[in-house]
Amino acid sequence: MNGHLTEEQQNEMLLGEPGGEAAEHLAACGECRGKVERMRAALGGFGAGARAHAERPEGFWAWQR
Secondary structure, three states: OOOOOOHHHHHHHHOOOOOHHHHHHHHHOHHHHHHHHHHHHHHHHHHHHHHHHHOOOHHHHHHHO
C-alpha cells in the first residue's frame, strides 16, 4: 500500500467493512488508526447527543402529533 488510507478506506473501517490490505495498514499505522478512532469517537458523540436531544416528555410528543 502506498501512503495512508484513502478517505473511502477510512469510511469502510468506520462501517466495519475492513478490506484485507487496508485492515493490515490500519493495524500497522498509528497515524491512520488514530484518525479512524477520532472519527469513530466523534460520530459516537454525535449519536449520543442526538438521542439525548430527542428525549422529551410524552406531553411534548402528544403536542407534536
